[in-house]
Amino acid sequence: MTVAEKIKRYTYADYLTWPNDERWELIDGVPYSMSPAPTTRHQDVTLSFASVIRSKLAGKSCKVFVAPTDVVLSDLDVIQSDILVVCDKKKITDANIQGAPDLVIEVLSPATALKDRREKKALYEKHGVPEYIIADPISNTVERYLLKNSRYDAPEVFGPQDNLSTHLPDGIEIPLTEIFA
DSSP: OOOHHHSSSOHHHTTSSOOOTTTTTEEEEEEOOOOOOOOHHHHHHHHHHHHHHHHHHHHHHOOEEEOOOEEEEEETTEEOOOOOEEGGGGGGSSEEEOOOOOOOEEOOOHHHHTHHHIIIIIHHHHTTEEEEEEEEETTTEEEEEETTTEEOOOOOETTTOOOOESSSTOOOOEHHHHHOO
């Protein structure tokens, strides 16, 4: 038996029994703690992104959500992305999002940066998230991954003076000066 076979895998049903005052994610049935709390800079960048996206999506078919919003990708994969956009209203329930969002944005924190770049990127690719953005609030840069033929291409990198055009059905342009101000 391999080490991977010995690891206990948890399911969404297990996840629902955990204390409400703790934040967790499941990736391939492995629990990841969401603590410590993000920095104020992380939260400022997250709020800026969400506010700009929400204002630009007003009156359009897509909705923006922020953490903590459960995204149930499978019985073994439950995540709380910093920001997500869902254009298929059938995926939105009162309790969570069921299935892959159209856009996911993770704002890097020192404690979770490696997980966001490695495990979460692989997870989003596996579940068909069309557009994955990683925002670095320290360097004020953005990496965007686009799904093509079930794989993410090499990232496009944007600086704080660039405009980021999303590939959402209701495509929007995000001036990064507004995000990293």
